Amino acid sequence: MTTxxxxxxxxxxSAERRQQIVDAAAEVFSSVGxxxxxxxxxxxxxxxxxxxxxxxxxxxxxLLEAVLSWRDGQTARLMGxxxxxxxxxxxxxxxxxxxxxxxPELVELHVIVSAEGTSADHPLREYFAGRYASVLGHTxxxxxxxxxxxxxxxxxxxxxxxxxxxxxxxxxxxxWLLAPDGVDxxxxxxxxxxxxxxxxx
Amino acid sequence: MTTxxxxxxxxxxSAERRQQIVDAAAEVFSSVGxxxxxxxxxxxxxxxxxxxxxxxxxxxxxLLEAVLSWRDGQTARLMGxxxxxxxxxxxxxxxxxxxxxxxPELVELHVIVSAEGTSADHPLREYFAGRYASVLGHTxxxxxxxxxxxxxxxxxxxxxxxxxxxxxxxxxxxxWLLAPDGVDxxxxxxxxxxxxxxxxx
DNA sequence: GTCTATATACTGATAGAC
DNA sequence: GTCTATCAGTATATAGAC
Numbered sequence: 242m243t244t245x246x247x248x249x250x251x252x253x254x255s256a257e258r259r260q261q262i263v264d265a266a267a268e269v270f271s272s273v274g275x276x277x278x279x280x281x282x283x284x285x286x287x288x289x290x291x292x293x294x295x296x297x298x299x300x301x302x303x304l305l306e307a308v309l310s311w312r313d314g315q316t317a318r319l320m321g322x323x324x325x326x327x328x329x330x331x332x333x334x335x336x337x338x339x340x341x342x343x344x345p346e347l348v349e350l351h352v353i354v355s356a357e358g359t360s361a362d363h364p365l366r367e368y369f370a371g372r373y374a375s376v377l378g379h380t381x382x383x384x385x386x387x388x389x390x391x392x393x394x395x396x397x398x399x400x401x402x403x404x405x406x407x408x409x410x411x412x413x414x415x416x417w418l419l420a421p422d423g424v425d426x427x428x429x430x431x432x433x434x435x436x437x438x439x440x441x442x
Numbered sequence: 443m444t445t446x447x448x449x450x451x452x453x454x455x456s457a458e459r460r461q462q463i464v465d466a467a468a469e470v471f472s473s474v475g476x477x478x479x480x481x482x483x484x485x486x487x488x489x490x491x492x493x494x495x496x497x498x499x500x501x502x503x504x505l506l507e508a509v510l511s512w513r514d515g516q517t518a519r520l521m522g523x524x525x526x527x528x529x530x531x532x533x534x535x536x537x538x539x540x541x542x543x544x545x546p547e548l549v550e551l552h553v554i555v556s557a558e559g560t561s562a563d564h565p566l567r568e569y570f571a572g573r574y575a576s577v578l579g580h581t582x583x584x585x586x587x588x589x590x591x592x593x594x595x596x597x598x599x600x601x602x603x604x605x606x607x608x609x610x611x612x613x614x615x616x617x618w619l620l621a622p623d624g625v626d627x628x629x630x631x632x633x634x635x636x637x638x639x640x641x642x643x
Numbered sequence: 644g645t646c647t648a649t650a651t652a653c654t655g656a657t658a659g660a661c
Numbered sequence: 662g663t664c665t666a667t668c669a670g671t672a673t674a675t676a677g678a679c
Binding site for chain 1: 559575
C-alpha cells in the first residue's frame, strides 16, 4: 500500500495542480511564445518553484504538448461532439471566430505558437503539420457534403475553399490582435463564405 | 581629420558590412524568431564576434528594425515604384505570392516575426500595427480604384475585401510552410480574387 | 572596426532533503 | 509533492586594448 494506493481526492488534487500549471503555461506561451517563455515564469504564476513544475511535466516540451491538447479540447467542445457536418460545420467555424473575439489570450497562443511551429527544427513541427492536415480535411469534407446537398455554388473547388477559409481565420487573427476595433473576424468570414453557398449561413 | 573624414571606400565597406549583418540576422530571425534568435548566432554567420555586431547596431532591437526595413525595401522593389493602382496593385500582390513561394526563409521571417509582434510588450508592436494599417490602406484603395473603373463586382465591401486578401496571404503562408507541396498560394489568391472582379486578373 | 574579457542575468534540467 | 541548491549553458550589453 505504499506505492500504488491513493484516494480519489489525492488524484483529483494532482490533476487540479496539473490544470493550474497548464493554464499558467498557456498564458506565458501566449504572450512571449514557447521558445522565449520560461518555466520560471510559469512556476511564478502558479505559486510553485520551477522544479515543482517539472515534477508534474518532465520537460518544457511535454508542458507545451499539454497546453496544445487542452486547447484542442476547448475547440472541440465549442464545435460540438460529434463534429457537425456540411454547412453546420462551417457555421461552427464562424461561431468559433465569434468566440475567439472574446479571448485574445487564446488567439495569441494560437498565432504565436503555430508561427513558431513552422520552423524546421521546432520539436512539435510534426504536431502542427498533422493538426493543420486534420483541420483542413474536416473543412474540405464539410464543403463536399454541402455540395452533395446542393448547398454549395456549383464549380467551387472544395480543397481550395477549405485552405482559404482556414487561412482567412488565421490571418484575421493577426490583424485583430494588432487592431481589435478595426477587424470583425466573424463578419469577414461570413462575407467570404456566403457567396459560395446557396443557403443562408 | 581625425574624426569626421573618411573616404568613399571606407563608407562603402562599412555599409557592406552592415548589409552582411542584416542578411545574417534575417536568416537567424527567420528560423527561430527575434526573441529567441541570438546576436551570437548572427555574429557567427557573418564571421564576427558578438561585440563586433553591436558596433554596427547599438542593440538587438535596432538590428531587427534594420532587417524589417530591408525586407520592406525588397517588397517595394517587387511591387514597383511608384506603387501600381487598382487591379494592377492586386496583380502585384499575386505576383508577390508567386515570388514568396521561391523564398521560404523570407516567408518564415514574416510569419514568425509578425506573430511575435502582436504581443502587447513587444518592442516593435507599434511598427507592426503601423505597417499593417499601411498595407491594408493601400489594398483598400486598390479595390476602390477598381470599383471606380467598373472593374469590381458591384456591392463588394472594399474594406472587408482588403482585410480578407491580406489575411489570406498571411494564413496561406503558414499552411505552405508546413506543407509546401499541398498549398498553391498564388492559385488560391486568384480563386478568391477573380470572382470579385469583372476583368481578367 | 574588431577584438577579448567581463558583468549580470536567465535558461532547462537534475540531485537530494523533507 | 514540493523545496533548495546547483550545474552547465546562453543571453545582451559594456569596457577597454589594439
